[in-house]
Amino acid sequence: MGLLTPLKNMFSDNSKIIKGSDASAVQAWMIERLAKQLKKDVTDIDPARPFEEYGLDSMFAVQVTAELEKVVEMRLSPALLFENTCIDDVAKVISNSAAENEQQEVDHEPS
Amino acid sequence: MSQANIPIYADDNYKQLVSRIEDLKDERLGKAIPKELYKKNTFKSLVGFFASYALYLGSIVAIAFSPHWTVTIVCLIAAGLGAWGLHCIAHDCGHGSLSNNRSLNMIVGHLSLIPLLYPFHAWRHVHNMHHGATNNLEMDTDWRPISKDIYNRMAFWDRTEYLFNRSIGFWAGTLQYWWKSGFRPSFFPQKKARNEVRRSILFVVIVGVIIFSTLGYYTGIKGILLYFILPLLSTHIWFSVVTLMHHTAEDLPFLEKENWSLNGSRILLTTDYLYPKWILWFTHNITIHAAHHVSPTIPYFNLPKAQEALKEAYPGMIREKKFSFKILWGIVTKCHFYDPQTGYYLSAKEAKKADGTTQTQSV
Numbered sequence: 409m410g411l412l413t414p415l416k417n418m419f420s421d422n423s424k425i426i427k428g429s430d431a432s433a434v435q436a437w438m439i440e441r442l443a444k445q446l447k448k449d450v451t452d453i454d455p456a457r458p459f460e461e462y463g464l465d466s467m468f469a470v471q472v473t474a475e476l477e478k479v480v481e482m483r484l485s486p487a488l489l490f491e492n493t494c495i496d497d498v499a500k501v502i503s504n505s506a507a508e509n510e511q512q513e514v515d516h517e518p519s
Numbered sequence: 520m521s522q523a524n525i526p527i528y529a530d531d532n533y534k535q536l537v538s539r540i541e542d543l544k545d546e547r548l549g550k551a552i553p554k555e556l557y558k559k560n561t562f563k564s565l566v567g568f569f570a571s572y573a574l575y576l577g578s579i580v581a582i583a584f585s586p587h588w589t590v591t592i593v594c595l596i597a598a599g600l601g602a603w604g605l606h607c608i609a610h611d612c613g614h615g616s617l618s619n620n621r622s623l624n625m626i627v628g629h630l631s632l633i634p635l636l637y638p639f640h641a642w643r644h645v646h647n648m649h650h651g652a653t654n655n656l657e658m659d660t661d662w663r664p665i666s667k668d669i670y671n672r673m674a675f676w677d678r679t680e681y682l683f684n685r686s687i688g689f690w691a692g693t694l695q696y697w698w699k700s701g702f703r704p705s706f707f708p709q710k711k712a713r714n715e716v717r718r719s720i721l722f723v724v725i726v727g728v729i730i731f732s733t734l735g736y737y738t739g740i741k742g743i744l745l746y747f748i749l750p751l752l753s754t755h756i757w758f759s760v761v762t763l764m765h766h767t768a769e770d771l772p773f774l775e776k777e778n779w780s781l782n783g784s785r786i787l788l789t790t791d792y793l794y795p796k797w798i799l800w801f802t803h804n805i806t807i808h809a810a811h812h813v814s815p816t817i818p819y820f821n822l823p824k825a826q827e828a829l830k831e832a833y834p835g836m837i838r839e840k841k842f843s844f845k846i847l848w849g850i851v852t853k854c855h856f857y858d859p860q861t862g863y864y865l866s867a868k869e870a871k872k873a874d875g876t877t878q879t880q881s882v
Contacts, residue, residue: 421713477708483648485657485776
């Protein structure tokens with residue numbers, strides 16, 4: 409079994425997941441990610457402060473959106489961080505979208 | 520209806536389409552299709568699977584005994600039709616409409632995609648993305664056009680690839696799709712999907728090695744080309760033509776997200792194509808497509824009846840056309856770029872002219 413473990417790991421993704429509908433969890437992840445990027449403490453990040461005031465560039469916005477997609481397991485617009493100016497707005501959009509997706513899945517079932 | 524995002528030169532047809540899409544936002548379209556049409560019949564579906572495999576393999580054997588290159592070409596087209604039919608069976612497997620048994624769907628799906636060397640789960644997941652964002656200008660995964668403005672800012676290679684695939688190289692468009700979505704687990708947001716994709720890739724790599732080494736050993740490079748690569752390319756021609764024509768037409772736009780709705784996209788942003796009956800049979804009704812978008816779990820053999828039910832419930836909403844090369848020609852010569860001013864398309868020539876006009880104006 410020991411020999412097979414590395415092979416097994418190649419086919420097993422263990423990345424962290426949070427629920428898109430949980431706005432506060434999305435907010436916490438975003439705060440942590442921004443703090444990491446800016447090399448600051450999480451307490452220094454204000455979720456209501458516009459991204460541009462932190463001096464974040466478009467490359468970072470695209471990169472974070474791609475990472476966030478995998479964390480919330482949802483497809484996100486590549487323009488998410490351009491169309492929503494702060495962490496609070498992003499978390500709100502994602503939780504609304506997650507709720508909508510759940511509703512659509514219910515609606516799509518034949519009855 | 521909000522008019523804020525309607526393109527400034529949108530015509531009445533465009534406005535009517537957006538208005539209808541908005542009206543259908545909360546409509547439960549699937550209800551119009553009788554319940555019995557959702558019923559699966561694994562035996563019936565498997566008949567399609569075996570028929571398509573027989574056509575594919577039979578055509579390859581015929582290539583081996585072909586007396587003349589013209590016969591070889593006909594056999595290659597037939598092999599492509601066989602493998603395209605198999606793709607259509609995999610399509611049903613991906614939507615779970617071949618059987619209620621998930622493992623059987625998965626096994627038949629993997630086997631059906633061998634001629635294309637397409638990892639089944641990768642195809643399944645990227646196809647679901649397409650269903651969730653059909654003709655959404657920002658999120659669709661299939662044949663999504665971009666504006667000339669975005670194109671101008673792309674790298675040279677990306678520009679070449681984009682324009683080639685939408686014009687003279689349209690027949691190879693799905694090759695690019697295969698390469699970009701089939702072997703890249705990180706393409707998929709869900710962890711479960713990424714793990715499934717990795718397993719499908721492993722399957723394809725093992726099968727690919729077996730096919731290439733066996734063919735190479737017994738038939739050499741020529742055999743690999745003639746019995747596998749050329750049939751694969753022929754399949755991609757079918758794959759590209761059919762998928763391009765489903766949702767692209769001079770008068771069928773991709774929409775900005777504000778004008779788009781999932782339900783509306785299911786019925787209004789698709790063209791159903793009527794092919795000769797024998798082609799419809801071998802392609803497992805894939806071109807009866809709006810009904811499939813409304814309810815992807817309907818097995819292929821029930822799609823004609825489902826289409827009739829939808830036509831009755833939503834008169835005038837199903838776009839149905841007889842396939843013609845003229846329509847295909849129109850698409851590959853005119854539908855190159857998204858035109859933000861009309862909401863439809865610009866050809867490369869028109870876009871170049873518009874670029875020139877903008878530059879002159881800005882001087």
